[in-house]
Amino acid sequence: TLDKFISPSIMVPKIYEYAEYIKLFDRYNLSVIHFDVMDGHFVPNIMLGSSVFDDLKVMTNIPLDIHLMVTQPENYIPIFNVTKGDWISFHPETTNHPYRLLQTIKELGCRAGLVISPGTPISYVEESIDQLDYITLMTVNPGFAGQTLVPNTFNKIRRIRKLLDSYETEIDLVVDGNTTPENSINMAKSGANGFVVGSASNILKSPSTFGKFYEEYMAN
């Protein structure tokens, strides 16, 4: 069975808190940090860029998961100085050739993922199944932290998990959006094993309570 993990969403802490949080991520041996990239076009918001990415790379060796919320993601990947072991995911409807782009990501030595928005059909997953290392299911509409779950979230997790099980793959199923401790329990029951934790999670409430809430979250 797949390991449970969290991926803290680095768009949520304040810049001046980064150093303190990164130390905690290292101390707790987190396997990945979620890095949102928005172009103001695919989603109505703009953040984070390559200079923040470079700064994080100086601070930690934990892999970054670049979540590309942009049109034509193939044009954005060369902007980031990724290293082997980083994760890159994009929304399949934003590119003409999602399959080829997954191949490109893997050629960089990165883990490749598709992100499925609430209105996006899960059939994209099946068409690319042999190239996928993970799937991120958006459990809110992409673009902003602090939203509530879209209806039908748990059903969509179950449908994707069932599809993955039918292929007997080891593809991680990550959920992104409103992953409160309570929601995460039901998300896990529905088949998610990775949790992007943002403003909805106690884990990023403050550096001083990080450890306590992280341990509680993982124990659930």
Ligand code: DX5
């Ligand atoms: C939203 C981003 C998320 C965001 C989730 O488009 O993809 O990563 O940080 O944050 P919360 O937990 O506030 O929903």
Ligand code: ZN
């Ligand atoms: Zn995200």
